[in-house]
Amino acid sequence: MARTTPHDQPSPTERPLYWRVAGELLDELREGAAVPGQRLPSERRLARHYGVSRETVRQALEVLRRDGRVVTDRRGTQVTLPGAAGRAPSAITFPVGSRSVEPGAADRATVTWETPPPEHAEALGLAPHRPTLVHRYASAGADGSDRRSALTSFSPIALSEVAELARYRDRADGTAPAQLRLAYDWMRKAGLTLHHRDSITRLADTPSVRVTRRVHDQYARPLEITDLLVDARQDVLVYEFTLPAAG
Structure with a gap:
């Protein structure tokens, strides 16, 4: 079964590293790593977690923002995934x-x-x-x-x-x-x-x-x-x- 990733993604052979990171982060969010409204860890900690650069994390978060999975404001980046609250x-x-x-x-x-x-x-x-x-x-x-x-x-x-x-x-x-x-x-x-x-x-x-x-x-x-x-x-x-x- 293919990995769950944001929609409109490139084919696996064309997919840049930040798409993979975006998909893995999305999977973790869906599995309960954070609930709607909860702030995500810093870009630095996410970079360590996935073994990539902060720029790659920044690009991955932008993919999730475009899909409405997360939102960023002056408090940081928060989860907006539907359906996870109230579990x-x-x-x-x-x-x-x-x-x-x-x-x-x-x-x-x-x-x-x-x-x-x-x-x-x-x-x-x-x-x-x-x-x-x-x-x-x-x-x-x-x-x-x-x-x-x-x-x-x-x-x-x-x-x-x-x-x-x-x-x-x-x-x-x-x-x-x-x-x-x-x-x-x-x-x-x-x-x-x-x-x-x-x-x-x-x-x-x-x-x-x-x-x-x-x-x-x-x-x-x-x-x-x-x-x-x-x-x-x-x-x-x-x-x-x-x-x-x-x-």
Whole structure:
């Protein structure tokens, strides 16, 4: 499936870099990275986020302004996307351990289409060496502390029943940013009741803990598994909860 980008775009072979950045930013806005009326990060932060120059970001924002997706005034650039306001998001963010990015902090998320780790494949019921959508998340505080990294593998069931996830397969090259913060809301919208089991284990001889989240639906079908490593000092803790389907 082709990437969602502003209308009247050039063909892929003619598309300049700022068109790609505009499309990726638009996708993130539609996925809940910001709500209507919210101010976007500065051009400098967006340039770092997409790995491009500020001029490229400026051109990308102009594309979105022409399409009415954002508006710029003396307060900065705000989101004007219709239909995003009033949404009742899940109280659980994806992936486990993700957080809002503060000024100066680092936050990166990408997707690939690859063979997952063996323990992930087993948990998802995947045949050996069968690829699937794999999401990587990494963040750190402004001073480089409080580092977190998460690896998530999605099951074929999740990809077949959740359209918003499935469309990431064709862009899963590990380079473009891919914030999937609304993944659990997409699952609920698809009629899935989510059951989470999170196991938190302190790693021996390190100041870190490992969190393993397994998610299945009301039919006990596996949807995703995430392994998170985070700087912390905590004893082992296991807890479960169920998130009903939307509607």
